[in-house]
Amino acid sequence: MEQTAEATRLLDAAESLFYEDGYQAVGMDRIRAASGLSLKRIYAMCPSKEALTLAVLDRRDDTWHAALEAGVDRQADPRARVLAVFTWLSEWLSGPGHRGCAWINAFGELGGTSPVVVAAVRAHKDRFRRRLRQLVEQAGGTPQVGQAVFLLAEGAMVTAGITGETIAVDQARELVAQLLPA
């Protein structure tokens, strides 16, 4: 999908509706109404709902990782940069109506029926895991600690989504602080 103003409106509308209510619960008509575009215009930009779903996940992967980097870059010390991941995660997940990790949720809903969505989710999680391992390595942690940090982050995200609170993320941050070398 090209990067026009209309494409942005479409992706914005679809992204928030999909995130709030899920993919199958949101019809194309609601996306039409929320974006202010006509169905014909939408289908001219995007051949199907599944393609729109993938486009939403793809764009969100970029914005999500960009926001993560911005959070990390608030700190200079390598150890603090790892902890900053969790500080940022806590902020990211604390907005009203937040419902956890969009990719975990997408996998839960579409993982059994849509292989392309599964591939998108795996790609996102791989990217996150690699980045986390890199940050941990720069802070002097072993790959094993890197994997622990990743699993704690995943557990914290899924728990924050289900409970609606971000305490789990803060707890994970404390645990990571103990795992990293001083």
Next chain:
Amino acid sequence: MEQTAEATRLLDAAESLFYEDGYQAVGMDRIRAASGLSLKRIYAMCPSKEALTLAVLDRRDDTWHAALEAGVDRQADPRARVLAVFTWLSEWLSGPGHRGCAWINAFGELGGTSPVVVAAVRAHKDRFRRRLRQLVEQAGGTPQVGQAVFLLAEGAMVTAGITGETIAVDQARELVAQLLPA
């Protein structure tokens, strides 16, 4: 729902179809075909699809925790009992066609639209967390370690579901072994 042979057939069919393909992707007609019951019989036992969804989650909560206890009871030493949770999880998640934690997936799909499903997911996760904390306490671990074990378990389950492999669970087990007092 009473515990008749037909109710069991219904719940068995619905549980495996829901788990494999998700809730909205499975129509009542597929459940009818898989269970061998007529629609009228199904609706005589269960007033709606949402009620069936909850009944499936409820029964699975019991069978899941019973299987967990059976896994834990293979060990007598308190420390080994905590590790046995992860050994059992790895087995539980290694079957063909496995797709991670049914409650996390249910939350991903229906969390935005069905408050009763959210409540069922929270109840299940609370129960698991309490049991885990208890086991960790009996092994001499602090509540903080108990929370770490819970977050690692959640992260491992969600990662195992997405990747289709159980390595993450085994890694989590190793990390827990390091966290627990010797």
Next chain:
DNA sequence: GCCAGGAGAGAACGAGCGTTCTCCGATTGA
């Protein structure tokens, strides 16, 4: 033997889905 009653299966219903098609108005070139 016959009629009343209940349970069976699956056709039917209204709604909503993703996607396409039709119609209408605007615009452009001579």
Next chain:
DNA sequence: TCAATCGGAGAACGCTCGTTCTCTCCTGGC
């Protein structure tokens, strides 16, 4: 000024959903 072409809006289509209804058949009492 007019005709031809293009693009937009949303009505329409075929399908599937969850749920209900109808019709049929079997059973049991007199």
